[in-house]
Amino acid sequence: MRILRDLPTLRAELASLGPVALVPTMGALHAGHLSLIAAARREVGPGGVVAASIFVNPLQFLPGEDFDRYPRQEEADLAMLAEAGCDLAWLPSVETMYPPGQASTIIVEGPAQGWEGTARPGHFRGVATVCAKLFLQTGASVALFGEKDWQQLQVIRRMARDLDMPLRILGCPTLREADGLAMSSRNRYLDPEARARAAALPGAMRAAIEAMARGTSPAAALATARAGLTASGFTLDYLALVEPETLLEVPAPPGRLIAAARLGSIRLLDNMAA
16 A cells, blocks of 8 residues: 655656545544445456545634544554555645645535534535545545535535536445444544443434334424433434435435434434435
8 A cells, every 4th residue: 555645746656547536534444434445446446546545634623623632543544544455545734735825715505504514614614625625636536435424425525516526426324333323433532431322322313213104293203302312411413304415404204314412522423314
């Protein structure tokens, strides 16, 4: 696996190689990321390049969020990527990604409005900007993202479509722990007691979806889920049924059930088809 850290070397390396499948990450890798590497290999085949980026993007963190303490484990991440069959690891510095004097960012409206866009104003500006730069830096023909960050996935798809970017954005299913909790780099922040309670979030979401399928009104099913999560110690930012692509709220299935909830200082995201 080639490990690259400067843009001229990256471009020279990729110039003579086949199509690129890119897996953008912020590191602190887990099995969910590795499933994206496997999916990337299936997309480009043996003649293509599977590339992963590791970059903790300061532009998508709000003041007071966990940028400084976001888990960083470069050596372990690179070993995991190599073992998973990644061909190229792209590890730009902040100065490489955002040279002094950079004056351009990307603002997406539509699916970026509401939910995470309200809870974390400016977050999707950072996500869209860094993804656009990664796509241009690598010349990827396909970029793969996990579906756990559902709204983010729709924002990136909308940006790529609106800007006529010549690549496909592929969403891959969320990987879950044995108790149903969606895999996330931030799960490691949970202390043992909070980790034991965290599975109540996907449990409540599944119960609400099953209740709606049995004929319970969506309003009642979601109210029951919210009450149960509050009783389990969660502070809910939102639990809502939305149209999957636009993220606009819908009164009844089909749709996507999205959630953001806190256990103490740890914020968990999840979503499921409903």
